[in-house]
Amino acid sequence: MLGKRTWVENGLLAAAIFVVVAFCLFPFVQILSTSLKHQFDWGNPSLIPVKLNWNAYGELLGIRSAEQVDVPDSVKRLLENPSISESQRRKILDRYQTTSDVFPFLRYFLNTFMLSASAAAVSLCLSVFGAYALSRLRFTGQTVIQRSILFVYMVGGVLLMVPLYQMSVKIGLAKSVGGSLVSLLLIYIIQTLPVSLYMLGNYFRTIPYALEEAAAMDGCSRVEAVFVIIIPLSVPMLMTVFVYCFIIAWNEFLFASVFLKQFHQWHTLPLALQTLFMSKNAIWDRIMAASMLTMIPVVVCFLFAMRNLTGGLAEGGVKE
Amino acid sequence: MAGIRLENINKKFGKTEVLHQVNLEIGDGEFVVLVGPSGCGKSTLLRLVAGLEDITAGNIFIGDALMNRIEPQHRNIAMVFQNYALYPHKNVRENIIFGLKRAHAPKDVIESRLSKVVNILGLEDFLARKPAQLSGGQRQRVAMGRALVRDAKVFLFDEPLSNLDAKLRNQMRSEIRRIHREYQTTSVYVTHDQVEAMTLGERVVVIRDGYIEQQGTPMEIYLHPDNIFVATFIGAPSMNILDARLFDGYVELEGCKLVMENGTPGQHRELPKTGLPVKLGIRPDFFIDRRHAGDGEALAVIHNARIDLIEPLGFDKELDVQIGSQLMKVRLDLRTQATEGDTIDLCVDMRRTHLFDIDTGQRLQ
Numbered sequence: 001m002l003g004k005r006t007w008v009e010n011g012l013l014a015a016a017i018f019v020v021v022a023f024c025l026f027p028f029v030q031i032l033s034t035s036l037k038h039q040f041d042w043g044n045p046s047l048i049p050v051k052l053n054w055n056a057y058g059e060l061l062g063i064r065s066a067e068q069v070d071v072p073d074s075v076k077r078l079l080e081n082p083s084i085s086e087s088q089r090r091k092i093l094d095r096y097q098t099t100s101d102v103f104p105f106l107r108y109f110l111n112t113f114m115l116s117a118s119a120a121a122v123s124l125c126l127s128v129f130g131a132y133a134l135s136r137l138r139f140t141g142q143t144v145i146q147r148s149i150l151f152v153y154m155v156g157g158v159l160l161m162v163p164l165y166q167m168s169v170k171i172g173l174a175k176s177v178g179g180s181l182v183s184l185l186l187i188y189i190i191q192t193l194p195v196s197l198y199m200l201g202n203y204f205r206t207i208p209y210a211l212e213e214a215a216a217m218d219g220c221s222r223v224e225a226v227f228v229i230i231i232p233l234s235v236p237m238l239m240t241v242f243v244y245c246f247i248i249a250w251n252e253f254l255f256a257s258v259f260l261k262q263f264h265q266w267h268t269l270p271l272a273l274q275t276l277f278m279s280k281n282a283i284w285d286r287i288m289a290a291s292m293l294t295m296i297p298v299v300v301c302f303l304f305a306m307r308n309l310t311g312g313l314a315e316g317g318v319k320e
Numbered sequence: 321m322a323g324i325r326l327e328n329i330n331k332k333f334g335k336t337e338v339l340h341q342v343n344l345e346i347g348d349g350e351f352v353v354l355v356g357p358s359g360c361g362k363s364t365l366l367r368l369v370a371g372l373e374d375i376t377a378g379n380i381f382i383g384d385a386l387m388n389r390i391e392p393q394h395r396n397i398a399m400v401f402q403n404y405a406l407y408p409h410k411n412v413r414e415n416i417i418f419g420l421k422r423a424h425a426p427k428d429v430i431e432s433r434l435s436k437v438v439n440i441l442g443l444e445d446f447l448a449r450k451p452a453q454l455s456g457g458q459r460q461r462v463a464m465g466r467a468l469v470r471d472a473k474v475f476l477f478d479e480p481l482s483n484l485d486a487k488l489r490n491q492m493r494s495e496i497r498r499i500h501r502e503y504q505t506t507s508v509y510v511t512h513d514q515v516e517a518m519t520l521g522e523r524v525v526v527i528r529d530g531y532i533e534q535q536g537t538p539m540e541i542y543l544h545p546d547n548i549f550v551a552t553f554i555g556a557p558s559m560n561i562l563d564a565r566l567f568d569g570y571v572e573l574e575g576c577k578l579v580m581e582n583g584t585p586g587q588h589r590e591l592p593k594t595g596l597p598v599k600l601g602i603r604p605d606f607f608i609d610r611r612h613a614g615d616g617e618a619l620a621v622i623h624n625a626r627i628d629l630i631e632p633l634g635f636d637k638e639l640d641v642q643i644g645s646q647l648m649k650v651r652l653d654l655r656t657q658a659t660e661g662d663t664i665d666l667c668v669d670m671r672r673t674h675l676f677d678i679d680t681g682q683r684l685q
Contacts (some may be wrong), residue, residue: 218419
C-alpha cells in the first residue's frame with residue numbers, strides 16, 4: 001500500500017537519515033567540543049571534554065582577561081643583557097604581556113554586523129523596486145535587462161576581484177578605510193542583488209495584479225500600492241531575502257581580505273578568524289570558540305528564515 | 321454622482337482592435353448593463369472607464385470632466401471586481417474602510433458609513449475576519465461593501481456574480497437592485513449572463529466584437545431585437561431562427577402559411593414579396609398549444625410539428641420540435657399533454673415574431 005512502511009523500512013530510513021545528518025553535523029560538533037576543552041584534552045578523540053573550559057569564550061567576549069603567557073627563561077636571560085636599551089626591553093616584554101590584541105571579538109563582530117546588515121538592507125530596498133519593475137512593468141529592453149541580471153551572477157567572484165580592486169584604487173576609494181568599506185558594501189550589494197531580484201520578482205508575480213487595481217480604485221497611486229499592498233503581502237519573502245543577503249555578506253572572505261588587508265581595526269570575522277589562525281595567539285580552544293561565535297548569527301538567521309518561509313499571506317483575497 | 325459619456329472610443333491591444341468607435345452616454349444615476357459574449361470587449365470598456373487601461377483614441381467624460389489622462393485613483397470611481405480582489409492581509413473592516421482612510425475621511429464619517437454598509441450587506445459578524453476565512457458569498461459582499469462605502473461618482477461592476485453559485489447569485493442580484501435603488505449612483509455593470517442583464521439593467525447595451533449592437537430597456541431588447549445576434553443572445557432558451565419565405569401578407573414556413581395579421585410585409589414595400597428567402601425569428605415562449613389557444617386571438621398555426629424530446633421544467637415544458645427539416649425549441653405550459661413522437665399544432669402570434677435579412681442578419685422593417 002502507498003505510504004505504508006514496515007518497521008524495518010522505517011528503521012532503515014531513520015538510520016540513513018541519521019548517517020547523513022551526523023555527517024553534516026560532525027564538523028560543527030567537533031568545533032564546539034574543541035572550543036570547550038582544556039589544553040591537555042586537545043589530543044583526546046572523544047567529543048566530550050574531560051573538564052569543561054569556558055575560558056576561550058570568556059576571553060573573546062571580554063568577560064575575563066586573557067591568560068598571561070609566561071616570559072620564557074631564554075628571553076629573560078636575553079633581557080638581562082645590559083646592551084639592550086630600556087625601550088627595546090619594554091617592546092620585547094610587551095609581546096608577551098599585552099593581551100589587547102589577542103582577538104577583539106566584539107569589535108570584529110560589530111564590523112561584520114554593520115557591513116552585512118547595511119549591505120542586506122540596501123540590497124533589499126533596491127531589489128523591492130527592481131523586482132517590482134521587472135515583474136509588473138513593461139518597458140523596452142526588459143528581457144535583456146532581466147537576462148543580464150542573472151548573467152552577472154554566473155561570473156565567479158574570483159575573476160572580478162582584481163579588476164574591482166584596481167578600479168577602487170584608481171578612483172581613490174581603496175586609500176581610506178571609509179572608501180574601502182564603501183567599495184566592499186557596493187560589492188556585497190551587487191553580489192546579492194541578482195538573486196534578490198529573482199526571488200522577489202517571482203514572489204511578486206504570485207500576488208494578483210487585481211489587488212493593485214483595487215488599490216488604485218481605492219485611491220492609491222502605483223508607488224503607494226507597492227507600500228500598502230505589495231510589501232505587507234511579501235513580508236516573509238522580504239525577510240528571507242534579507243537573511244540571504246546578510247548571510248552572504250557575513251561569510252564573505254575573498255573581497256574582504258583584499259579590500260581590508262591594511263585596516264586591521266576594520267577586519268570582518270572571517271578575515272579575523274584567519275588572522276587568529278596564523279597568529280601567536282592561535283590556541284585551539286580560542287580558534288574554535290571564535291568560529292562558534294561567528295556561526296551563531298548565521299544559525300539564528302536560518303532558523304528565522306525557516307519560520308517565515310511558510311508563506312501563504314496572499315491567500316483568500318482573490319478567487320482563482 | 322455624474323453621468324458618463326464615451327465618444328468614439330477606440331482600443332487596441334498591440335495590433336488587435338478590440339473596441340471600434342464606441343459611443344455611449346450613461347445618464348446620472350442610471351444603471352446600465354453591458355452584455356455580450358466573452359471576448360466582446362465589454363470588460364475592456366469598463367476598465368477604460370475605470371482608467372485601468374489607456375484608450376487608444378476617443379474621449380471619456382465623467383460628469384463634464386475629460387478623463388482621458390486622469391489616473392484611476394483620481395477618478396473617484398468604485399469598482400467591484402470579478403475575483404473580489406480583497407486585500408488578504410487586512411480584515412473585513414479594514415478592507416471596507418481602506419478607500420475612506422486613503423481619502424483622509426474624518427473618523428465619525430468612516431464609522432457611520434461603515435455601519436450603514438455593514439448593515440445593508442449583513443456583515444456585522446465578520447468584521448474582524450480575514451478574507452481567507454470567508455465564504456465566496458461573504459467575500460463578494462465585502463467587495464461590494466468596499467465600493468459602497470465610498471462616496472464615489474460611479475460604480476463599476478465587472479461580472480461580480482460570476483463566481484457565485486446559482487442561488488447566491490439570485491440573492492445578490494436582488495441585493496444589488498435594492499442597493500442601487502437606495503444609493504442611486506450611476507452604475508455600469510458588465511456581465512455575459514443575459515438574465516442578469518435583463519433583471520438588473522435600466523438600460524442594456526449589447527456588445528459584440530467591439531461594436532455596440534443595440535441598446536435599450538430590457539423589454540425593448542427582448543421584444544424588438546435589431547438583428548439576429550441580439551435576438552439569439554438575449555432570452556433563454558434563445559430565439560428560434562428559421563428559414564422561411566416572405567409573400568405578400570404571409571410567411572411560408574415549411575409549407576405552413578403564417579398570415580401576418582397586422583400586415584408586416586406591407587411595411588417594407590420595397591422588397592419583392594414573392595418568395596423572398598428570410599429568417600423568421602420566433603421565441604420559444606411565444607408558442608401556444610393549439611388546443612389551449614383562445615378563440616379570440618388571431619394566431620398563425622404551424623401544423624404537424626413532430627416532438628423529438630420533452631424536458632419538463634416544472635411549470636413549463638421545453639420541447640424540441642421538428643418542422644420539415646428544421647429544429648426548434650418550444651416552451652409550453654404544463655397543460656400540454658403531448659408526448660415524445662407525437663405531432664402537435666402550434667399557434668404563434670405573428671406580431672411577436674421577427675423577420676431578418678438572410679444576408680445581413682438585420683431586422684426587416
